[in-house]
Amino acid sequence: MAADTPAQSAETLGKPPSTPSGVQQAKLFRIYNHYRLVVSLMLVALLFVDPVNFDMRFRFLDYYQAGVSAYLGLNAFIALLLVAGFHPSQRHITLSILLDILIMHGLLLASTGITNGLANLVIVSVAAGNILTPSRMGTFYAALAAICSLGISGWSVLALGESADDIVRAGSLGILYFAAAFVLQSISLRMMRSEALASSRARSIAELEQINQQIIQRMRTGILVLDRFGQIRVANAAAEELLYGAPKTSVPSNQRANVLPKPLKQGLDAWLKDPTQRIEPFQPSPTSPLLQVNFTQLDQERGDQILVFIEDMSKVTQQAQQMKLASLGRLTAGIAHEIRNPLGAISHAAQLMEESPNLEPGDRQMLEIIRRHSRRVNGIIENVLDLSRRRAANADLIEVAPWLQEFREDFLQTQDDDCTAANIVLKIDPQLPPARFDKSQIEQVMVNLCDNGLRYSEQYSGQRKIGIHAGATEDGERAYIDVRDQGPGIAPEHRSSVFEPFFTTDKAGTGLGLYLARELCEANQAHLSLVEDNKPGCCFRITFAHPGRMI
Template sequence: MSGLDSRLLAASADAETGQQNFKIFRIYQYYRLLLSVILGLSYQFRSPSSPLGSIAPELFVKVLVFYGLTSLLAVLSAPLQASSSAQTRGIFYFGTLILDILLLTLLSYACSGVSSGLAHLLIIPVATGSIVFGTRLGIFLASVGSIAAIYSESYLNFVSPNMESYYVQAGLLGMTLFSISLSLQYLGFRIRQKEQVNRKQAASIQSLQQINQQVIERMHTGIVVVSRSGYIINSNDSARKLSLNPADSEHDAAAMTQLPPPLQEQLDAWLADPGQALPTFQMHAGAPELLASFTTLEDSSDAANILIFLEDYSQLSSRAQHLKLMSLGRLTASIAHEIRNPLGAISHACQLLAESSGIQPQDRRLLDIINTHSGRVNTIIENILAHSRPRQQAAELIDLPHWLEQFTASFCNSYSEAVDCVLHCEDQPLTLYFNPNQLERLLTNLCENAVRYSSQHAGRPHVGIHASRPDPALGPLVDVVDLGPGVPEAELDQIFEPFFTTDNQGTGLGLFMCREICEANLARIHHCRNHDGQSCFRIQFAHPEGRIH
């Protein structure tokens, strides 16, 4: 029995196949109930010449009632069958089919055997078993049906020798049962084979879709699929983050159905002239600059959907900035070779002349000017080289409050006189991705400027550093505050240009290099007044989750 159980279990092991077999057998159970009702009504209103129950009416009635009751119980127990194990269902199916073959054979016997035509009802349970169980059990059911039909006909001729025998018809019925069983088994095999191939293909397609979805979701490029009217059909996580307004929640961005107005304007402009070069834009004030590109999805209709690619322009600028610094490094290497040697010769000659006893005081003043400006030119070259050499250290995740505490302590200790250094960090997580060496150079330059201008205008060296994060959609904000007069409005557009300076002793490269460092690390710097009206250089760092590192 264990071998039979294993085959019954295998027939219903696969979840999908088991579900299909359950549906097939449920239809078969309704068929059994309907057949018992039809046979009962036909027997109740039979004509005198009807073969129903002609040999053994009492047996016909008892078997038919039992057949009807088992059919009704099978229909009512369908929920219990659905919750049972695969092996239990397989045994139940097999037992029901064997019982049906025996009961239908008894009904056929009570109606004068094969000649009544009732024996042909054996085709249905044999066909059902062949579909549900497959080869071996299907052949077994066909064998049981054939043997039952032939034995019934033999027994009928034995008890009623005067009746005409129908052995040939019984044999043909057995051949029919085997033919139908084999045909349905072959068709079922082909169908299951095709379904298996389809399931594999569906699984492969689903796997590819999941991979594509993961790739699209993890892309830093925002991707949006929209209709021509601007209705959002689909978008990835980067697009939702780029279109998120600080006043909105992430849930609002995910539920967004219409393009934001700035992006809608870009779409309208592209639809009006697909060949034009669109400018960069911002989703909202303080957001990074974006560059949108559009393409029409392959579709033969005029209402084809549009695919939008959103690039964070600050990241593109960062890559361009990196290439520019590499080019500047090669240029300054050439400058160092071509200018430093003559500059060294000039400085050396100036020193030799200064040691001469025949130099007049007015000439010595000229030598001092030459020596001073030679040193200034050398400082300019040193600054350019320091900021243009390739940095091997990559960006790191920095805990800003802890890092600023160490920086301010080190910066104040670098001065011989006491520096009034005020550090304030808001009580909230403040992290950023930045090159630590470049961050130190950036803040050192800004703090040195703050100390210098505070000393000149307030009479004491002072620098204030305030770290906060007022916008959760962006990274931390750092203000470097001084007591100086600030930058005149007319010079705001020039202070970050190279070699622009208002200090006779300055090189004009400090703020230029600060801007270069910020752009290389996806940050932005500008001059403003803080809430107290003090001069302030404000650095807006990139969001740590959106930073490419």
């Protein structure tokens, strides 16, 4: 006999079945064992009814009594095992059905033969076997029962001289056994196919739901499901980032699941009063982008749930500015050559005039104005050309702390030629999450912010000193970098315009540095914002996207 495989050994030890069909089979076997226990109890109880006449009606009374008692004990033992948590395998079920058929025919042999009513119980055992194991094994149960019935009838005719009608009755029972086997096998197979189809469709639905969930979670558009009182039922990751993505917010993290930002709650109340009204864009926090929301009823009949779409308006504004700058870039590319030639001639002429020994102080001042504005015009042309030629971001998963330390060292090395030494105070929080971005593009943003910060700090305080702080957002899943200078700050009336192209408060600036920085951040799905925290100086924050939800 072949050795048991590991899977068979596990089944023998009674481990729970792992498939739905196995679980269903175990439940059906429990029900069948309850039936066997009730039948065996009834057979034992019948032994105490009119025991005086048993000798005349039973061929082998002692064997019958012993068989009934053993059958009750076997069923009681199996019932206790099932109550204790035993999980029968296919081998146990097959063995139980075979024992039932053999024990029932043994009781028939010891009682009055095939004419006894116990023969009807064999049909139940064969039927149960075909339900529990709807395969060729079910046909074997019917064949075994038919052979046993014919054997008992033939032995009764030959050994005891009984009527040959018992053989006819045994043949009729054999036909019933096979009929029950074929009918129940057909029904069971159809049920199994239906169950397999239902399981397959259930898995498909579950997979489709999981895919939809992943798509919704990875969407850049925020989606909320609210009730009429503004309680949040469902929110995707984009909605949480757009509404609560700031590292500091007045809403505690344990209350975020059910609390709407005040501007959104006011917009919801206004929409409930007038569904045709369009809600004005708003900012949940000073570091958040400008958001536009749209409401619609999720259930048109009851209207008790509201679907909210949250769009980042900065992307719409960005697209409009990109179209404008694309046109400007094409124009600049077309005339750059025509502009640079006379511009180079002007700069060269100014240099030659500066070498003249007979220049008056006023003339030298005019030459300085010529050189400064020539550099400014050339810088404007270069920046616009860079915008028109900007490549797509090649994002990598970066550990922010070592990258930021390396950037600080490299940046300070480029500042060694300045007369005043630069000082960058670096602070990195522990357990900083990684970020996904293009190193060269974000480095360009950091260089722009650091250069601006050092310049304004020197102009205001006389010290070329800035602070860089790397931390994690309040949910602990996204990293951010703050660059803070020691300058005069930005006037409140100019804060909404600092990222617009060609806006500058510095006469020597081009007004494209911060705009280009925000463009590069947006290309890396990060967000550059001005932090308004009532602290000295000016602070710009780069908030990176979640590294696992970038598209």
